[in-house]
Amino acid sequence: MMKYLQNLGRSLMLPVAVLPAAALLMGIGNWILNLFNENSVIGNYLTSGGLAILDNLGILFAVGVAIGMSKEQDGAAGLSGLVAWLVATTVLGITSVAGLQGIEEGAVNAAFENTENVFIGILSGIVASIMYNRFSQVRLPDALAFFSGKRLVPIMSAAAMMVVSAVLFFVWPIVYSGLVSFGQAILNLEAVGAGLYGFFNRLLIPTGLHHALNSVFWFDVAGINDIANFWASEGEQGITGRYQAGFYPIMMFGLPAAALAMYHTAKTKRKKQAASLLMAAAFASFFTGVTEALEFSFMFLAPVLYVVHAALTGLSLFIAALFEWTAGFSFSAGLVDYTLSLSVPIANQPYMLILQGLVFAVIYYFLFRFLILKLDLKTPGREEGEPGKGEVDESYNIEEGTLASEKDETAIMAEKIYEGLGGDENVLTVGNCVSRLRLEVDDMDKVDQDKIKKTGVPGINVVGKHNIQVVVGTQVQFVADEIRKIRKKD
CATH class of the missing domain: 3.30.1360.60 (Glucose permease domain IIB)
Structure with missing residues (x-):
């Protein structure tokens, strides 16, 4: 199972590699729009380019995982991943579900508004890769020979995804609604509730179900509406923004420090390649608050580190909420939004989040470094079978x-x-x-x-x-x- 997860982690590197570019486009674009002119052509142009990638992460992961997990890493597998994604997101879309249930679109369970996510993308890619590995060499009778081999794979992927979608049709709304109910249940726990929210927010990132939890705290599902109230400077100082502030120490300081630890523990001849991914992802996390590139780089390669990361995120939100240090974000918890939130009147001691962040940077670096070396975790640059200090020079003789x-x-x-x-x-x-x-x-x-x-x-x-x-x-x-x-x- 662990080997399978590590293979999955490696297959994610292709789509993950484009995320820092998207994050920078979004960060710079939003910075221009907020500081200078919300109608800026350049700002809107840049953010549109970033959104083109970030709004389609599910598709990128469907194609990337399908190619990476297939035996020959063939383009036919990627096409099959796209087919599987289209089948799932269409069958489970609002219009389709409304027709299947015989109800108006407005009455469809909110869960089906959130099916175009990374979880569905990864699932589509896995299904397509399984179909490729199983059917890409199958020869059909002469009458059906045109559909033999690789041409059969997209067909089988569509069929398999119809079965998976049928299961999700019943399971997805139960899971989604359960998470919303869980979020509402921890509202009265104050700082502890903020900490629990932070932990599960990160833990649910791979499934895409974090959106269900976010809707409870960030929007008006349960009357909190933390993001809108912060920017409107409404509510209670020190309370409004508590479900956002604790992310800043993690995204601006903790995760970049984790990236540094992974770089320092990479094998000698792999450091340069590891740095190209980790440093770009770390900068994106710090500047824009987009963390997917960094998180997906170790999420499947070293799951234990990701659980530690989720726990530290929960701790950060708990501490910030306990001391009532608040700041908010409109996009994500990076430098851009942090700078903008300083001028919001309801923000409370936001500079303390920088101090907290520096402490968390130290914790992340030494804890990640210790666990990687102690448990021999296969973070970027340390994958199984990689050459180490004794490897030959790249100029092969x-x-x-x-x-x-x-x-x-x-x-x-x-x-x-x-x-x-x-x-x-x-x-x-x-x-x-x-x-x-x-x-x-x-x-x-x-x-x-x-x-x-x-x-x-x-x-x-x-x-x-x-x-x-x-x-x-x-x-x-x-x-x-x-x-x-x-x-x-x-």
């Missing part, structure tokens, strides 16, 4: 000597590995994750591991009678692409 051209080097390395695997007669499928070639072979006895090792790869991992992994490093995608080219030529 391949039998004949050092190659002058990086492109030629990669091509020759791929050719030598492919020969060592047994070539066309033995290699059935070719895939890759962030550092390893993932291959399926017909006969493991035909694999010449010594020949493969002579290319300078850090390691080889045989994971079954027909599955073998070759650890390449950060350039694995290019080696995999070269192998695919060799297969197509033949």
Whole structure:
């Protein structure tokens, strides 16, 4: 199960990589709109670009997970992920549900207004990947031959997602309504309630159900309406904003410090690649308060860290609410909204959130660093099978000597590995994750591991009678692409 979650975590890296760009567009755009002119063409242009990504996270995850979790990481799997997403979100949409239940759209359970989320996207991707791995090699009778193989995968994905959607039709509103009721039940717990809300808010991020909980505290579902009341400066100073303020120490300080800890614990030869993701995501979290890029980078790779993160978020909201330090946000708890909230009259000692944030940064850094090393958690740059301090230099020496051209080097390395695997007669499928070639072979006895090792790869991992992994490093995608080219030529 843990290995499956780690594979899922790695497959999320492709869609996660676009989130920092979206966050920056939104942050800068909102900053221009709020500080200068709400009708600014540039501000609206930038925010529209950011929203184009953030409003469609579910689709991105559906396609990304489908490709990443499929054996060959083929485009057909991505298309199938999109098909599965469209089936689920359409069948479970307000209009469709109203027709199925024979009621007006306004009477449909509010749960069905929140189906286009990351959870449905990931679920769609998983279903599509399962269908690809199962049916991409199936041959149908001659009369139906056109629909054989990869063409069959989107069809089977649609059929499978209809079954999943039928289950969700009954389960989703129960879960959603249950969370709303839970939120209303903790309203009277004051600071403790704020802490519980913060904990479950983060814990529910992977499912998309945090929106149900947010609606209770941020909007007018139960009469709190925390966001609108804060910006209208209505309510009670020190109380209004309590369900927002505690996020600032986490998003501006805690998570960036966690990113630094993950970078410092990454394996030596993987630090540069880890930094490209972690530092960009950390800046997005600090500046705009968009945390998905950072959270999804370790959410599935190291679930225990995510639970710790959720607990620390709850603690932060509890402390801020207990001492009545308040600030609000219109978009998210980043520097942009923090700066804007300082001028709101009802804000109460918002500068104390900076002090709290600095303390949480220290806690996040040392706690994350300790847990990563102590439990050998597979955070970015530490994934299983990754090369460590003893790995070879990236300028591989391949039998004949050092190659002058990086492109030629990669091509020759791929050719030598492919020969060592047994070539066309033995290699059935070719895939890759962030550092390893993932291959399926017909006969493991035909694999010449010594020949493969002579290319300078850090390691080889045989994971079954027909599955073998070759650890390449950060350039694995290019080696995999070269192998695919060799297969197509033949």
